[in-house]
Amino acid sequence: KQMQIEQAQIRQRMARIGRKILVLSGKGGVGKSTVAVNLAISLSLAGKRTGLLDIDIHGPSVPKILNLEGKMVGGMPDAILPVELNANLKVMSIGFLLSSATDAVIWRGPRKYHMIKQFLKDVEWGELDYLIIDSPPGTGDEPLAIIQLLETADGAVVVTTPQEVALSDVRRGITFCRSLDLPVLGVLENMSGFVCPTCGQRTDIFKSGGGESMAASMDVPFLGRIPIDPQIVEACDSGQPYVDKYRQSQAAQAFSEAVIRLVG
Ligand code: ADP
Secondary structure, three states: OHHHHHHHHHHHHHOOEEEEEEEEEOOOOOOHHHHHHHHHHHHHHOOOOEEEEEOOOOOOOHHHHOOOOOOOOEEEOOEEEOEEEEOOEEEEEHHHHOOOOOHHHHOOHHHHHHHHHHHHHHEOOOOEEEEEEEOOOOOOHHHHHHHHHHOOOOEEEEEEOOOHHHHHHHHHHHHHHHHOOOOEEEEEEEOOOEEOOOOOOEEOOOOOOHHHHHHHHOOOOEEEEEOOOHHHHHHHHHOOOHHHHOOOOHHHHHHHHHHHHHHO
C-alpha cells in the first residue's frame, strides 16, 4: 500500500516533466557526469527549462563540477527544493544531502534504494522541459532501481571511451537498457583523440572510432566524439560550466552537435 502511494507521488512529479533522459555508462571514469552536466547546461542555454539530478550515490560529482559543494538545499514539508544555477537550470545532487563525501560508500542496498526513491518522490522541480539524470555507473541495482522507479524515462545516453574494455562495458549497458525496455537514445564517445595545442597533430590516445562502429553494429544512434581537452578537467575541477566558458573549443562544439542529434 505504502509503495503504491509512493509510486503515485513519483508519477505526479514526473508528469510535470517533458523528457527524462538518463546518462549511463558501463563503468566509472569515462566522463558520464561531465556529459550529464554539460548536456544540462547546453539545454538550459538553449532556453529549455532543465533539471539535473545526480543520483550517483558512490561518487556524486555534480556539486564539484558546478562549484556547488556545501550548498544547502531548501525544504518544504514533503519536498526538497533544488538549487537554481541559472534561470533555466535547477540542480539536485545526492551529494547535497550527504554530510561527508564518504557517507554513502558504506550504505547497503535497501538504504540506497530508499534514498533514490525519496529523491524521485520529493524533489520539487516544478514544470521542466528536460530532466537529465546522472545515474550510477554500471548495470547494477542502482541504475535498475532508478529505471524501474521512474517508469516513464524517455531513454538513455550511454557514454563510453573508445578502447575495447569500455566498449564491451557499453555493450552490456545497451543490453541492460534493452532488457528493461528503455530506449537507447544514443552512444557518445568521450575522450576520443587529443589534438596537440602546439603542433595541431591529433593523437588517438584511447584509439578512436570504436564507439561509432559499435553503435552501428548494435543498431543505436551515434551522437558523436568528444575529444580529450585538458580544459574540461580544469573547468570540472574549478566548478565552471565548460560548454559555456569554452564555447569555441572543439570539444564544446562536439557537445553541441551531440545535443542537436539527441534532442533536435
Ligand atoms: P564518470 O562520471 O564517468 O566517473 P567524470 O565525468 O567524473 O567520469 O570524469 C572523470 C574525469 O575525466 C574528470 O576529471 C573529468 O574532468 C575528466 N574528463 C571527462 N571527459 C573529459 C574529456 N573529454 N577530456 C578531458 N578530461 C575529461
